[in-house]
Amino acid sequence: MNTSFIGFVVLLFIATVLAIEGLYLWWHGKHGAQVKRVNARVRALATPADANAGPGSILKNGGLDDASFTARLLMRLPRAQALQRVLLQAGLDWTIKRFFVYVGACAGGAFGVALVMHQPLFIALVLTALCAPMPWWVVRSKRAKRMKLLEQQLPEAADLVARAMLAGHSFPSALGMVGDEMPQPLGGEFKLAFDEINFGASMSDALQNMVSRVPLDDLRYFVIAVLIQREAGGNLAEILNNISMIIRERLKLLGKVRVLSAEGRLSAWILCLLPFALGGVIMLINPGLMRIFWTDVAGMKLASTALVFMLSGIFWSRKIVRIHV
Numbered sequence: 001m002n003t004s005f006i007g008f009v010v011l012l013f014i015a016t017v018l019a020i021e022g023l024y025l026w027w028h029g030k031h032g033a034q035v036k037r038v039n040a041r042v043r044a045l046a047t048p049a050d051a052n053a054g055p056g057s058i059l060k061n062g063g064l065d066d067a068s069f070t071a072r073l074l075m076r077l078p079r080a081q082a083l084q085r086v087l088l089q090a091g092l093d094w095t096i097k098r099f100f101v102y103v104g105a106c107a108g109g110a111f112g113v114a115l116v117m118h119q120p121l122f123i124a125l126v127l128t129a130l131c132a133p134m135p136w137w138v139v140r141s142k143r144a145k146r147m148k149l150l151e152q153q154l155p156e157a158a159d160l161v162a163r164a165m166l167a168g169h170s171f172p173s174a175l176g177m178v179g180d181e182m183p184q185p186l187g188g189e190f191k192l193a194f195d196e197i198n199f200g201a202s203m204s205d206a207l208q209n210m211v212s213r214v215p216l217d218d219l220r221y222f223v224i225a226v227l228i229q230r231e232a233g234g235n236l237a238e239i240l241n242n243i244s245m246i247i248r249e250r251l252k253l254l255g256k257v258r259v260l261s262a263e264g265r266l267s268a269w270i271l272c273l274l275p276f277a278l279g280g281v282i283m284l285i286n287p288g289l290m291r292i293f294w295t296d297v298a299g300m301k302l303a304s305t306a307l308v309f310m311l312s313g314i315f316w317s318r319k320i321v322r323i324h325v
Helices: 003-031 033-046 069-075 080-089 096-116 121-131 134-166 171-181 186-198 203-213 217-232 236-260 262-285 287-295 297-321
Strands: none
Touching: 069 096, 080 096, 080 134, 080 203, 096 121, 096 134, 134 171, 134 186, 134 217, 134 236, 171 186, 186 203, 203 217, 217 236, 236 262, 262 287, 262 297, 287 297
């Protein structure tokens, strides 16, 4: 066999291996777990605690120094900082620009599907209006799940801080221990507060920033107890143990309420979804029977009135079955 051909094959193999390794290192440097954790903490530090307050420093400006002109323009929209804070509370790595891209994609996709199916313009607009808020619903759902998990982890975190202080540790070091020992997402929030204190922020500012990132009443009570104890003195470990016990009892009561109201919530879901599901089934079986609601003037008025009443019923059903404890 030709020696030059063998050398070419060997060099080609080495070049392929190096190319694969280079692609892996590039991907790991851009999308690795460590990079994602750092980016999440940078976004948390870059989002101001108060959307109406001025910038606290030249770095904490909510991402207004983004090189993208579109991102800077979107961040200057009304309530943009509040939306950025909601995205952060949901634990998503979305930016304002990415969120609006998803909104536009959902709206454009729904409108395009309606046109491809040769639906009237009214139906296309209604479908677009229903699909455009889908990214916001995803964010709200993710935020609710994350807040629920944070609330369940908080009693254990309060107990851990109390035990650490009884063992002789300072409160900032106890926050660091919670950040190292507790799983995500609560461990990351305490770790971020610990890092803010180490970087020079005051204890009050670090805890208030954590409350703005995690808007839970139980965590607010935790922070208020710590701040009052720093001003007036007292046994902080005992206070935190009492807060932990109160949170556990409240969660236990909330679980009982959810069990007792499960039948009512299921009935509300069935009553709210039944008209739309029945309309979809009739549309599949006999489209001509449903076409009158968007081709006839009286049918359009009747459909609009029925839709208003159904939306009102959904709103009141949601108010009835949602019991706050």
